[in-house]
Amino acid sequence: MECPLNFYRITPRSPEAHLFEVRLRVERPDPEGQRLYLPAWIRGSYMVRDFARNLISLSASADGAEVAVSKLDKQTWQVAPVAGPLEVIYSIYAWDLSVRAAHLDTTHAFFNGPSVFLGVAGREGQPCEVEISPPEGGAYRDWRLAVAMPPLEVDAAGFGRYRADDYEALLDYPAEMGVFDTAAFEVHEAPHRFVVSGRHKGDLKRVRRDLEAICRETVALFGALPVAAYLFLLRVVGEGYGGLEHRDCSSLMIGRDSLPHAGLEQPDKDYRRLLGLCSHEYFHLWHVKRISPEVFLRRGTEGEVYTRQLWVFEGITSYYDELILVRSGVIEPKAYLEMLAETITRVMRGSGRFKQTLEESSFDAWTKFYKQDENAPNAIVSYYAKGALLALLLDLTIREKSADTTSLDDVMRVLWQRHGETGAGVPEGGFEILARQVTGLDLEDIFASGARSTGELPLAEALRGLGIELLLRPAQSATDLGGVAEEPPEPAPAKPVLGAKWRQHGSALLLEQIFDGGAAQRAGLSPGDEVIAVDGVRVDGARLESALARTPAGEAVMLHLFRRDELLSFEVRPQPAPADTCTLCVPDEITDQQRRRREAWLRGHAESY
Numbered sequence: 001m002e003c004p005l006n007f008y009r010i011t012p013r014s015p016e017a018h019l020f021e022v023r024l025r026v027e028r029p030d031p032e033g034q035r036l037y038l039p040a041w042i043r044g045s046y047m048v049r050d051f052a053r054n055l056i057s058l059s060a061s062a063d064g065a066e067v068a069v070s071k072l073d074k075q076t077w078q079v080a081p082v083a084g085p086l087e088v089i090y091s092i093y094a095w096d097l098s099v100r101a102a103h104l105d106t107t108h109a110f111f112n113g114p115s116v117f118l119g120v121a122g123r124e125g126q127p128c129e130v131e132i133s134p135p136e137g138g139a140y141r142d143w144r145l146a147v148a149m150p151p152l153e154v155d156a157a158g159f160g161r162y163r164a165d166d167y168e169a170l171l172d173y174p175a176e177m178g179v180f181d182t183a184a185f186e187v188h189e190a191p192h193r194f195v196v197s198g199r200h201k202g203d204l205k206r207v208r209r210d211l212e213a214i215c216r217e218t219v220a221l222f223g224a225l226p227v228a229a230y231l232f233l234l235r236v237v238g239e240g241y242g243g244l245e246h247r248d249c250s251s252l253m254i255g256r257d258s259l260p261h262a263g264l265e266q267p268d269k270d271y272r273r274l275l276g277l278c279s280h281e282y283f284h285l286w287h288v289k290r291i292s293p294e295v296f297l298r299r300g301t302e303g304e305v306y307t308r309q310l311w312v313f314e315g316i317t318s319y320y321d322e323l324i325l326v327r328s329g330v331i332e333p334k335a336y337l338e339m340l341a342e343t344i345t346r347v348m349r350g351s352g353r354f355k356q357t358l359e360e361s362s363f364d365a366w367t368k369f370y371k372q373d374e375n376a377p378n379a380i381v382s383y384y385a386k387g388a389l390l391a392l393l394l395d396l397t398i399r400e401k402s403a404d405t406t407s408l409d410d411v412m413r414v415l416w417q418r419h420g421e422t423g424a425g426v427p428e429g430g431f432e433i434l435a436r437q438v439t440g441l442d443l444e445d446i447f448a449s450g451a452r453s454t455g456e457l458p459l460a461e462a463l464r465g466l467g468i469e470l471l472l473r474p475a476q477s478a479t480d481l482g483g484v485a486e487e488p489p490e491p492a493p494a495k496p497v498l499g500a501k502w503r504q505h506g507s508a509l510l511l512e513q514i515f516d517g518g519a520a521q522r523a524g525l526s527p528g529d530e531v532i533a534v535d536g537v538r539v540d541g542a543r544l545e546s547a548l549a550r551t552p553a554g555e556a557v558m559l560h561l562f563r564r565d566e567l568l569s570f571e572v573r574p575q576p577a578p579a580d581t582c583t584l585c586v587p588d589e590i591t592d593q594q595r596r597r598r599e600a601w602l603r604g605h606a607e608s609y
């Protein structure tokens with residue numbers, strides 16, 4: 001067996017102070033002096049997070065004697081030359097409860113590799129060994145460890161020694177320690193585990209059943225399962241949402257009400273959100289983690305890496321994460337179309353789609369999508385949501401133009417064979433070339449107008465071929481995101497609206513976003529304004545909405561607000577709500593061909609696989 005040359009030991013040393021202790025032994029350090037570093041970002045989450053800012057008190061020794069260490073930049077250390085093995089010890093402050101970093105207290109411990117494991121410059125290709133221990137003391141007696149890293153020698157609770165093939169692999173295994181619940185199932189003989197930490201009363205038997213169906217359907221789509229085992233690590237919280245893909249596992253975070261309660265019949269919106277999140281990260285096991293943008297394979301995580309393809313990876317994944325729910329039979333077609341209508345509404349509500357293309361949104365993810373501020377709806381487009389709609393348009397167009405003999409599924413399968421099985425990265429523009437080769441169709445117009453221009457996607461035409469009418473109407477309330485109907489909705493007069501998004505924060509009613517060209521912007525209202533009254537009468541969120549709705553067309557109201565600590569009044573002329581809310585109308589009366597095409601689109605592969 002090859003000797004691991006980099007050996008890490010990680011222990012939650014002071015859970016009450018949120019400190020991990022990490023010891024690193026470098027068996028054969030660089031004779032010129034060893035450089036050590038932490039990544040600036042974690043793969044899958046395109047923002048520089050500077051994990052090194054949480055590293056505290058690093059020291060090094062060799063043969064029992066202290067060795068000098070100097071800092072080269074924000075994330076790099078230089079250790080003086082030593083003759084024998086090098087020992088490094090440092091602490092990591094872990095108080096970021098997200099799927100991207102590390103979190104430690106007396107109730108649990110969670111870490112991602114980029115937050116805790118120093119890279120050994122020049123030795124990245126060598127295998128690493130890690131010993132993971134629980135905190136000391138009887139209070140942690142019941143703690144267990146869940147991690148997807150291959151074990152070498154571990155105890156019944158999972159603590160002990162693990163091995164990663166190289167440093168990149170070491171960074172890709174998040175770990176959860178504490179007391180948690182587990183559901184297990186097999187997909188094509190590969191054990192799958194679903195681990196839930198955080199307080200909950202969810203029905204895990206139900207989750208296991210639904211998740212198994214989703215995983216089977218995804219495997220059937222690609223035609224192969226490239227892992228020997230898979231781990232879903234879910235943390236439930238009061239409020240929160242996030243997911244991060246890894247090669248053999250995923251980290252997920254969601255509100256605890258998203259777990260299904262016992263006796264739940266059809267999945268409700270909350271549970272659908274959890275299933276969609278699991279489906280999304282599982283899809284990434286192929287698409288992103290093994291089929292990757294070529295530039296991601298060439299570049300490390302010391303600084304930003306730019307690609308125009310994030311929409312290909314995140315958009316297509318977002319399209320399939322919901323489609324697979326209906327194909328696996330976990331949700332009904334009507335529920336799927338409802339989710340699709342809401343995605344269309346979300347895209348239609350942002351005028352940023354006229355200012356940024358999908359390729360630009362991908363390229364600028366580092367500073368725009370991942371650093372969204374109050375102006376985001378006016379300035380950027382989501383490569384997830386609009387990317388999913390472009391994937392839908394591609395799929396429906398391929399089906400229509402090939403007389404339903406080919407679909408986006410075929411493109412994904414060949415993409416897997418050429419770039420996933422082989423590990424050859426997808427060059428910029430490579431997906432378009434491959435889609436043309438697989439389908440034999442000229443799809444240039446769709447890619448050019450969908451990904452490189454800010455024009456609207458011609459979705460209504462594409463859906464009509466399946467007997468689905470896409471209708472846009474004004475929102476009926478602040479929470480109206482659209483949905484599904486059998487009959488076209490009765491035309492209703494558009495309610496007067498402010499053209500702003502607000503939220504109630506305690507007793508304060510705060511304007512969060514002001515939409516371009518809306519009544520609020522014209523009147524001079526700004527994000528952060530605290531609205532207190534309309535026409536001299538105190539309002540909260542509900543009263544503001546009804547006061548606006550009662551305003552006769554063309555008339556003005558006086559809005560009183562605090563901007564910082566200054567009292568201001570503005571005359572606002574509410575405008576009719578724009579037609580930005582999608583209803584997908586699914587009439588009973590459709591042609592046989594429309595019905596066949598719709599069924600083929602929503603039909604799963606798992607049974608025939």
Ligand code: ZN
Pocket residue numbers: 280284314317
């Ligand atoms: Zn994703």
